[in-house]
Amino acid sequence: MEGPKPKVAYYILSKVSQDAVRDFQQLLLELRDAWMISVIQSSNNQASLSNNMGYSSDITLLEEEVLEGQTFPLTAKLLIHPEDSVTFNAIRRVLWFSRTDYKLFSQNYGCFIPKDPELIVEEIGEQNKETNKSLARFNLKPVFFYQKTKHYYAVTRTGSVAIINPYLLGFIYKKEIPEQELEELSFIVAPNLKMFSGMFEKKLVPTKFYEYYHKDLKIINESYFDIKNHKDKKVFIKPLIFEFDQESFEFYTYAGDSSSSLLFMDKIRPGEDLNKAILRILREELKIADDYIAAHVIEYVEFDRDKEGVITPRLIVEVYVGKIKNKDWAKKMSQTSWRSLDGSFASPTN
Secondary structure, three states: OOOOOOOEEEEEEEOOOOOHHHHHHHHHHHHHOOOOOEEEEEEOOEEEEEOOOOOEEEEEEEOOOOOOOOOOOEEEEEEEOOOOHHHHHHHHHHHHHOOOOEEEEEOOOOEEOOOOOOEEEOOOOOOOHHHHHHHHOOOOEEEEEEOOOOEEEEEOOOOOEEEEOHHHHHHHOOOOOOOOOOHHHEEEEEOOHHHHHHHHHOOOOOOOHHHHOOOOOOEEEOOOOOOOOOOOOOOEEEEEEEEEEOOOOEEEEOEOOOOOEOEOOEEOOOOOOHHHHHHHHHHHHOOOOOOOOEEEEEEEEEEEEOOOOOEEEEEEEEEEEOOOOOHHHHHHHHOOOOOOOOOOOOOOOO
8 A cells, every 4th residue: 555645845936035034924825815725824934735635735934045056035845745736736826926026946857847837747736647658668758738738848868858749649648559769759849957947938948849840949939920031021130138047047138237138129131041140140249149049039020110211020039148248348238228220339349
């Protein structure tokens, strides 16, 4: 007979807390207002959470740091029953809608959990054993399930994260097949779970298998504007630059002392596609990076008039770089607001 399953550890973190004890009480109040959660507080720094399914979880305010190199004034440890998806998902929604910028860190996954509550965490709740068995044959372990598109994300044996083909998974489900490899079953979308978390938050991860199967993943295009075959059509671009934090595995808007984002205006030039235009801007125009990790073309397309008065589309592109060079100069440029198409920046060596 199996004994009770051990509870799963998560950490609720916030960098904006001025008084951890007071803010912990506020967090408990928000949890009390959540659907189907009962909060029983035993002290100023500890409480138990339960629901009508009979499960019980514990939340405790901690004083010590839990992530090396990162300081969170508010750190609370959550121990939750692995089958209690009701409480867990309710907590995630509280954190998602709260005015406080909470982060949820998984001890087992070793990464932050993306905030989107539609991204189901596979280690909590009832798992489909047949799905796990089917994927395990190909060295894939499900870690997330995206409800909006019904796609799994799985960890490979090397630690990278792959999106699963739901249609091929449906075909092999509960079947014994002779194939040892299925190339069309998955493809890599992130090098590891930490990067997946940061990239999913910024919409840099495909959510539909065939939308990017055998396609370049460096630019995720939500505008559906044809960024490769615009031919002679003039296209403005407005890249917004973000820098990747190697410690937190998150992306931050790069800003100057005035807190204005580093903004730049240009166009896709003859002979360029969007990728080449981004690389030119980073290397030659801004001189702040040699390459970028990924880019996201947002859904909304702006329009403006060019010098001849012709109405021209403008794509807003979020560009994520690993490390910004010449930061002092970049900060200076970020305070100059827009750079016109005919203007030029001073050299970073001047």
